[in-house]
Amino acid sequence: MSEGAPVRRQLLVPTVPSYVASRLTPHALEPGAMLGVLGGGQLGAMFAAATRRLGYRVAVWDPDPEAPALRQADRAIARPFSDAAVLTDFTRSVSAATYEWENIPAATASAIEAIVPLRPSARTLATIQNRLDQKTFLSQHGIPVAPFAAIRILSELQVSETVGYPCLCKTATAGYDGKGQWRLETPRDLDGVREELTQAGAMGPWVLERFLAFEKELSVLVVRGADQDHRIYPVVENRHEAGILRVTRVPAVVDRRVAERAQQVAVAVVDALGGVGVFCVELFLMPDGGLFVNEVASRPHNSGHYTLDACTVSQFEQQVRVVGGLPLGEARLLCPAVMINLIGDDVLRATSGDRLPNLLRMSGAKLHLYGKREVRVGRKMGHVTFLGEKPDDAWTAAGAFHAGLG
Ligand SMILES: Nc1ncnc2c1ncn2[C@@H]1O[C@H](COP(=O)(O)OP(=O)(O)OP(=O)(O)O)[C@@H](O)[C@H]1O
Ligand SMILES: [Mg+2]
CATH class of the missing domain: 3.40.50.20 (Rossmann fold)
Structure with missing residues (x-):
């Protein structure tokens, strides 16, 4: 030179x-x-x-x-x-x-x-960030949600006939990964939950909602630009353990008509919000085919991490595009995928001894570690996405990996 x-x-x-x-x-x-x-x-x-x-x-x-x-x-x-x-x-x-x-x-x-x-706006955030406001908003807009009631002070903690047993008492603000939720099986649990909340110094309000015996949990990502252009990702199927997302499978193993309805409901939610940004709509699929919205996130979602490796444009790139005013990207699924969260100690088991090199050598496996210094119980430390040519490939590989975590 x-x-x-x-x-x-x-x-x-x-x-x-x-x-x-x-x-x-x-x-x-x-x-x-x-x-x-x-x-x-x-x-x-x-x-x-x-x-x-x-x-x-x-x-x-x-x-x-x-x-x-x-x-x-x-x-x-x-x-x-x-x-x-x-x-x-x-x-x-x-x-x-x-x-x-x-x-x-x-x-x-x-x-x-x-x-x-x-993006999304402060108004949208205000509606979303309070569970009570969110549920009230959804039901006022004709979106099906589990029967619920507002509990503003602890002395009001009663279970009405509309809500019924079993039900969940959820904190209206600041809950995540199933934290801030108490289950009530029968009226005998009322005193115990009241006492627990008092001792914890918990501040209301709370949402009391019917526990739904769902068949599957689904979620759908919807992206909307400032110009109202939108993209819908495929319906995914989620499994939680102890209130924390554990496995996401895409495409969801559901009837085509169920998938279409789930996407329609998700778009209706984002339309009602007038939202601009990336949204994730969590749904319960009932044994009779009915769908209820569990909750809505006004940001990329853990169940959308598969988009990083399995879609033309990821949920995070869409977020950048919306914020930067760029055209939205294609939301096409390139191959079936299964994502497993590494929660707490999982990360040590997944990366100890030969496991890390074996995982890194595995065909179709993509490891993401978040670089959090401290391993804590219930903390999301990373995830692995398994890509397959056919849905069963990804499912089998993920199943073997999951079983190995113990
Ligand atoms: N009404 C309900 N009926 C049955 N199961 C429920 C109900 N509400 C919540 N759950 C279960 O608990 C999980 C966590 O609940 P929810 O999504 O309300 O909490 P969260 O703390 O906001 O979770 P995250 O932010 O991680 O999505 C749900 O994904 C579902 O498995
Ligand atoms: Mg949730």
């Missing part, structure tokens, strides 16, 4: 402050623009990777300095969401923003949205 002046690489950054540009033009953000994400868990890390692949920069804001996405950020902010100075700084540095969990303070979301586009 000849000597001479070093080649200068110019990064394409908007010449006017990006937060001004994005407000004035409805156009796509240019490569080099900074996208912001609130929340820095594995979903934030996967968003950050997709952001960078499309030539954007990424600012990650999470109060926990150990949050995995912070390590992948161009700007890592490990400060509380209530920090006003950080809020000002964050909104100045990003051209648009999103979030990877629903428990972002509503006030923070609204303050961001006053300056830069937030």
Whole structure:
């Protein structure tokens, strides 16, 4: 190579402050623009990777300095969401923003949205982040949900005939992975649950909802752009253990008509919300073929991780596209897939001794480790997606792996 002046690489950054540009033009953000994400868990890390692949920069804001996405950020902010100075700084540095969990303070979301586009909007987030508001919204829009009742104070904890036994008492806010849920089998359980909630110092409100003896749990990802264009991913089938997602299988083994109805319900939910972003609609399939919506997430979802390896465009790339104002991508499933979550100690078992090299050598297996330093019970540490030419290939390989986890 000849000597001479070093080649200068110019990064394409908007010449006017990006937060001004994005407000004035409805156009796509240019490569080099900074996208912001609130929340820095594995979903934030996967968003950050997709952001960078499309030539954007990424600012990650999470109060926990150990949050995995912070390590992948161009700007890592490990400060509380209530920090006003950080809020000002964050909104100045990003051209648009999103979030990877629903428990972002509503006030923070609204303050961001006053300056830069937030996808999905603060209004959508407010409806979603409170289980009671979400269920009320869904039922008011004719979406089938399990019969439910609001419990605002503990002394009101009674099970009406409409709800009936068995039922679940779920915290209205901040629940995840089945946390903040109590099961009531008979009236005798009322006192016990009341006492447990009192001792835990739990604050209401709660949602009391009928326990549905479903046949399968399904979910559907729906993506909607600001121009109302949308994409629907195939219906997947989910299995939970102790309230935490364990296995996702795609395509779901259900009647074609059930799959079509599930997709229709999911789109109806996102339409009702007027949502712009990536949404996941969790459903219960009943033995008589009926469908009930369990809950809605206004962000990419664990049951959509298979899209990273098995679809033309992943749920995270769609999130980047929506936030960046780019056209949505194709949501085509390229091959059948089964995803297994590595929860808590699973990660040690899956990677100990010969297991890691064996897994890495396995045809069709894609390992994702989230880089969380501390292994905790019930903590999602990674996942493996098994890709197959035929649905049975992926299912058999995943089954053998799952059995090996013990
Ligand atoms: N009404 C119900 N009937 C039967 N099972 C239920 C009901 N509600 C919840 N479950 C079971 O508990 C799991 C977790 O419940 P839910 O989705 O409400 O909680 P979560 O804590 O918000 O979960 P996540 O955020 O991980 O999806 C469900 O996927 C389902 O397996
Ligand atoms: Mg759920």
